[in-house]
Amino acid sequence: MSAIKEFFKKKKSEIKFRTAGPGHRLDQSGASSSGQNQPVTAQPTRQQFSEEARKAGAAALARVEQKQQNTNWSSQATKAQARKEIELENARAKEAPAPKTNIVIEDACPTLTVSGVYFNCPLIGPEVLPRNEIKERIKEFLYEQVEQERGLTACLIIHTVNENKEKVRIGIETLARYLTNILDNPTEDKYRKIRINNKVFQERIINLEGAFDFLKAAGFNRQLDGEEEYFVFEETLLEDIDNLQMLKEALLSAEPILPTLDRNLKVLKPSEGASPIKLPNAFFNLTAEELKREQEAKSENVELLTQLRTKAMRERDGKREIHMYKYTLVRIRLPNGIIMQANDLRLSAFCSGERLKSVDFAAKPFSHRRYRWSPNLSYFG
Numbered sequence: 001m002s003a004i005k006e007f008f009k010k011k012k013s014e015i016k017f018r019t020a021g022p023g024h025r026l027d028q029s030g031a032s033s034s035g036q037n038q039p040v041t042a043q044p045t046r047q048q049f050s051e052e053a054r055k056a057g058a059a060a061l062a063r064v065e066q067k068q069q070n071t072n073w074s075s076q077a078t079k080a081q082a083r084k085e086i087e088l089e090n091a092r093a094k095e096a097p098a099p100k101t102n103i104v105i106e107d108a109c110p111t112l113t114v115s116g117v118y119f120n121c122p123l124i125g126p127e128v129l130p131r132n133e134i135k136e137r138i139k140e141f142l143y144e145q146v147e148q149e150r151g152l153t154a155c156l157i158i159h160t161v162n163e164n165k166e167k168v169r170i171g172i173e174t175l176a177r178y179l180t181n182i183l184d185n186p187t188e189d190k191y192r193k194i195r196i197n198n199k200v201f202q203e204r205i206i207n208l209e210g211a212f213d214f215l216k217a218a219g220f221n222r223q224l225d226g227e228e229e230y231f232v233f234e235e236t237l238l239e240d241i242d243n244l245q246m247l248k249e250a251l252l253s254a255e256p257i258l259p260t261l262d263r264n265l266k267v268l269k270p271s272e273g274a275s276p277i278k279l280p281n282a283f284f285n286l287t288a289e290e291l292k293r294e295q296e297a298k299s300e301n302v303e304l305l306t307q308l309r310t311k312a313m314r315e316r317d318g319k320r321e322i323h324m325y326k327y328t329l330v331r332i333r334l335p336n337g338i339i340m341q342a343n344d345l346r347l348s349a350f351c352s353g354e355r356l357k358s359v360d361f362a363a364k365p366f367s368h369r370r371y372r373w374s375p376n377l378s379y380f381g
Contacts, residue, residue, distance in 0.1 A: 015053070082306040119259035134259040142257070151217030151247050155254040157210030163288065171208040172251055174200065179218060179248045182233060183241065192233040194220065218247050270337035 119134040120127060124141040127134070139161050145153045158175075162168045181191040194201060194215075205211045219237040223230050237243070 078308065079306045082302065086302055118262040118264060120262050121257065121259050123257060128262050131259060138257055138259065146213055150213055151243075152250055152254075154210045154214035154217055155247070155250045156257060158208060158214065158251070159254050160256040160258075161209045165289070167204070167208065171204050171211060174204045175211060175214060176248050176251055178215075179244050182238075183244055183248070186238050186241065192235070194231040196222075196229040196231065214247070214251065218244060267338065 117131065118128045119131050120129070121134060121138055124137055127137060129137060139157075142153055142157050142160065146157075158168065158172065162171075178191075178194060181188075185191050196202075196206075215231050218233070220231040220233050223232045
């Protein structure tokens with residue numbers, strides 16, 4: 001940059017020297033006056049050269065500055081294109097009309113291989129119901145047990161009934177902290193009162209189903225003090241401090257009561273087994289948590305698209321992608337043509353995450369027929 005500036009400075013000096021007029025010797029008299037009286041005719045040319053030199057210098061400086069910029073245009077263009085595609089996709093999703101909900105009764109449809117996906121829960125009885133109905137039945141069963149065993153039942157309600165697992169985790173930590181404060185500081189009055197309008201209580205506990213029953217079982221009673229409502233722990237219950245410790249451990253160690261997939265075991269003749277497999281929509285419906293995981297995976301994939309990665313990195317990410325399926329229908333063909341599963345039955349539904357040993361029980365009823373279960377010889381229709 002400095003060399004170019006010196007070059008143009010030198011050029012300007014040469015132009016100024018050439019337009020200064022005729023030369024003269026210093027020892028000649030009158031040279032100064034004769035030089036002053038002679039008109040200068042090259043002034044316009046001097047202005048013209050100066051202007052052209054200025055423009056040329058500015059253009060050269062601009063080119064040099066442009067070359068000195070070190071911007072990764074490829075990376076910026078990739079990110080800009082990815083953001084543009086995301087914005088277009090979001091705009092199309094907003095403009096698209098909401099899909100209409102069509103209620104289809106599938107139980108009586110003769111064309112489906114199975115009538116639906118059903119669940120049961122050994123804890124509540126032999127009922128076999130769709131997922132939503134069995135979850136509602138589990139909830140009813142738990143609330144029926146509240147009067148008999150409020151504390152432990154409240155722990156199960158908190159873990160089972162509330163859908164948002166992150167809120168459940170935070171709520172459990174908060175309830176455990178309430179009990180820990182009393183266990184560590186039994187003589188402190190401030191730990192025995194919980195203000196209901198407290199911000200933490202409103203955000204973490206107020207909407208947590210089963211939390212009020214848990215506090216009541218721990219010894220907290222709802223009281224009005226002036227204009228504020230509190231959960232107050234009775235001082236007389238400090239003698240039974242083991243109950244608080246037991247409830248705290250139960251709350252932290254409890255697990256949700258989950259419905260079990262019903263196997264829906266059947267037997268079909270060879271002619272019936274040859275019909276094409278048609279499954280109900282319940283086999284493919286996703287829960288809210290599964291949709292959330294899908295959205296998070298999609299967002300992560302979009303973020304990866306905005307990054308410049310090597311071929312090895314892309315191949316490594318591709319190997320981590322696993323296709324997940326909710327349920328599976330397993331068919332086993334016997335030598336006599338009958339297609340069977342488990343207890344002399346043919347068709348069974350399995351969760352896709354189950355291990356092979358869950359399918360192994362299908363071969364046990366066949367032992368008296370001298371059939372041997374081999375995963376490599378299974379027939380999947």
